[in-house]
Amino acid sequence: MTSKFEGTERYVATEDLMMAVNAAVTLARPLLVKGEPGTGKTQLAEEIALALDKPLYRWHVKSTTKAQHGLYEYDAVSRLRDSQLGDAKVHDIGNYIIPGRLWEAFRSARQAVLLIDEIDKADIEFPNDLLLELDRMEFYVHETRELIQATHRPIVIITSNNEKELPDAFLRRCFFHFIRFPDAETMTRIIGVHFPELKRELLAEALNAFYKLRDVPGLKKKPSTSELLDWLKLLLAEDVPPEALRTDDPRKSLPPLYGALLKNEQDVHLFEQLIFLQRRQSRQ
């Protein structure tokens, strides 16, 4: 019944990622995904929904998000206003219950994919407040005395940037996958699916420059996959020749369009200094 997830045309999944996703899908338990920013954590949910042909519900968590927001909200302010205006709607409290993303995913006629994005942004108690809901896939609406149960257990994908440690009780209920920074081989495949027309020479030079940049010690923000993809897009748009990417070329200081890769002026500065030193050494 459930088909296996094996990546999509636009998304390269490693073997271990496929295993984690398939385990989560088969057992209908949440999958927690961690990894460096820009390694495609959020995109994973979209691709799973696409590959398995299921509707996707996104719930982006912010520092002020409460677990309750995902279940439902009671819009007391409109009810108050309606009561002041003497609207007849006011007698049914159900008119003021606004379903959250979790409710919508539970109610979906087909099995849905629910993305809880950046769960670590929220308050430390947030995951704990969702324990029962994610375990049993049901919750109770107190205002209307109604039990909401999932018609089909949704596939829950949770992403985290590691800003807060998640509680053990929560972790125990999830599968876990850590997206590693892709090695050169996987990276070539990733680029292949995004830019099939990319010239091999340009790709080799770009990857070379990119990994060299990532190896620079002390960078505040190492460029990630998504930044590499942006950079390649720019290189293609500007039609930069591969020769221009060779960073050991003493006349060039920074790789062209470096702004897509280095997002921090201190990093740019550091990199310039390194290149300056290198040039001086090679001159001697």
Next chain:
Amino acid sequence: MLTPFFYTLRAAGVPASVTEYLTLLEALQRGVARFSVNDFYFLARATLVKDEKHFDRFDKAFAQYFKGIEQSFEQLQKALPEDWLKLLAERHFTPEEMAQIEALGGWDKLLETLKQRLEEQKGRHEGGSKWIGTGGTSPFGHGGYNPEGIRIGGPGGKGKAVKVWERRDYRNLDDNVELGTRNIKVALRKLRRFAREGAADQFDIDGTISATARNAGLLDLKFQPERHNALKLLLFFDVGGSMESHVRVCEELFSAARGEFKHLEYFYFHNFIYESVWKDSRRRHGERTTLFDILRKYQPDYRIIFIGDASMSPYEIMQPGGSIEHWNDEAGAVWLQRLTQRFQRFAWLNPEPQDRWDYVQSIGLARQLLAERMYPLTLHGLDDAIRALKA
């Protein structure tokens, strides 16, 4: 078959729970992973390990446990001695290693002993100091500590595929190795303490609703002050001398703390706390802040973090006039005690590796003075320190 594996993991420090183990069994029963050790490895990892810093431990434990089982699966046991010897021959030694082998009686003797042991040994073996196997101290096998050891089994052979768990890709995610600004920030964030202080200028919806309800439906507006981090922090950095080698990590700690706390004050000292500290290293001799000023100016709800290696002569702590820079009328210990009495919540972060602490007398003295609240400057240590500061 898997229960011993589960206990191997727990013994290796992977905090896997029974529910997770049951989930793994359920997944196996439902056929998520079949017929391949690789699949099983990925599945077990996704189920049992919930933190990338434990991946390396998992890999090691997995290798230890499945080494034998995999071999018996593949009926390798008979062919193994030959394999071992082949690997032996392929192994490249560095000149230093060759010298060590010579010291042991030469290459031939090593091989001879190996053959002898192979004959004596009946089955697979782990640990111990004589038999061939994994994780021991015998010169044969792998994962051992003997510098003259010969690696048997595992990666190394040219045509042999490297096993995923033997690559140990996650080695530097383990424990305390990586300490960057961001990590430190995340750790420091646990110290946050939110409070509402100041002018009430935010609309309080919940308060308004409940007040209005109580007011029989007539609007009663409520406001509240904005929520922000109210934690106050004083940092004391040791600079110069033996701290030179720790400058980078101190800088990172400082920049992380600066970004994280609004009420943050910092001071510098050299080796130990005496009657005055300074804020600007270039003018350290002119502009100093006396410790009495600090004791008076900052409320006791400030938390204190000292950062220093506490490595010096014991006189610099215990004796008046012990400072290496100037004449101090009162001993450093007295000043430290004044600080810790006024500010009850304090911690000392020491960038020196913890296993060296016992060999430095002054560190022992400082720990005594600090009621043992000294922590290594690693992520783990930082966590412990923050727990102490929160209490």
